[in-house]
Amino acid sequence: xxIALNKPLSPDLTKLAAYLEQVNESGWYTNFGPLHExxxxxxxxYLGVENLLLVSNGTLALQVACxxxxxxxxxxxxxxxxxxxxxxxxxxxxxxxxDIDRRSYNLCPKALDxxxxxxxxxxxxxxxxxxxxxxxxxxxxxxxxxxNKKIVYDAAHxxxxxxxxxxxxxxxxxxxxxxxxxxxxxxxxxxxIIFKHKADFVKAKQLINFGLQADGTLGESGINAKLNExxxxxxLTLLDDIESVIKHRAVLFNIYTDELKxxxxxxxxxxxxxxNGAYMPIYIAGARKQKDVMQALAKNDIQCRRYFTPSLDLxxxxxxxxxxxxxxxxxGGIICLPLHNSMSAGDVLTVTNVVKEEL
Numbered sequence: 001x002x003i004a005l006n007k008p009l010s011p012d013l014t015k016l017a018a019y020l021e022q023v024n025e026s027g028w029y030t031n032f033g034p035l036h037e038x039x040x041x042x043x044x045x046y047l048g049v050e051n052l053l054l055v056s057n058g059t060l061a062l063q064v065a066c067x068x069x070x071x072x073x074x075x076x077x078x079x080x081x082x083x084x085x086x087x088x089x090x091x092x093x094x095x096x097x098x099d100i101d102r103r104s105y106n107l108c109p110k111a112l113d114x115x116x117x118x119x120x121x122x123x124x125x126x127x128x129x130x131x132x133x134x135x136x137x138x139x140x141x142x143x144x145x146x147x148n149k150k151i152v153y154d155a156a157h158x159x160x161x162x163x164x165x166x167x168x169x170x171x172x173x174x175x176x177x178x179x180x181x182x183x184x185x186x187x188x189x190x191x192x193i194i195f196k197h198k199a200d201f202v203k204a205k206q207l208i209n210f211g212l213q214a215d216g217t218l219g220e221s222g223i224n225a226k227l228n229e230x231x232x233x234x235x236l237t238l239l240d241d242i243e244s245v246i247k248h249r250a251v252l253f254n255i256y257t258d259e260l261k262x263x264x265x266x267x268x269x270x271x272x273x274x275x276n277g278a279y280m281p282i283y284i285a286g287a288r289k290q291k292d293v294m295q296a297l298a299k300n301d302i303q304c305r306r307y308f309t310p311s312l313d314l315x316x317x318x319x320x321x322x323x324x325x326x327x328x329x330x331x332g333g334i335i336c337l338p339l340h341n342s343m344s345a346g347d348v349l350t351v352t353n354v355v356k357e358e359l
Contacts, residue, residue: 003303007340054232055192066124074122077312095316126151134168179231179235249277255345
């Protein structure tokens, strides 16, 4: 039987039907309905955050966050899913790249500081918690304060991740989540923005509803980025079991780590971070070895993916780059192995045995 790279969570149909019946009975299908408000409150309580705004996908979450914070130009990471950069460029944000830390694969605070010393004409920073591994949030905050910049964190991979006892979503001026079906928690499509300041939340809530103000008058021009009631029903259904899902994924991640330590390079995790088991990245130097491992996995019906490649400074070569050799190096050797809630510990050992035998 094939071991899939990912398998989205399937909502319990009995529970889901009960929520959908509520929607049909009320006739309130979208526009901040009862399930939208219920999911908002439950997520805020579960994640330990305030000012959480549900939106229709993670890409719009990034765009609305930047629009709300008046970020018209930004330094971002070249090592992330394409949406981190493409969403900014699509919105006309002048985007440039600064390098990542060679061990954590996250945006490097020292490189970022040097970037702003070379060119301080950018409004903000857009940093990704890559694979759910938190950035060095304290050091990035110092860089942002030093150069008077706003920070938006792309936390698409970091659902329920904590730094110490604090949700990673509470750092920066805003953090964005993706609730795409492939994520740890999902609403089929969807996302959220967590704002540091209540005033930004209020502004963003108007922006995602065409710019309409509370009294129905027109304010700043906006867009339609609301999450509908059917998708909220999926989220409410899956949220019931999400704690056990994340615990299981974290166990699988730890088995992978124990089995592959010293065999391949693994990213250096934030020492105070909790785990959500969002992804299982490994780095293998040398194109021949990478190809051999991927072919061996395929022969054993095991899916894998070069996630992320290429380095985005190469994909968007017209954008300014302040030197991204670390990102290019990591993107050249990264492979993500299967990790999802439907896997067993035995599945993980099957995967790791193939990798170890090939290497």
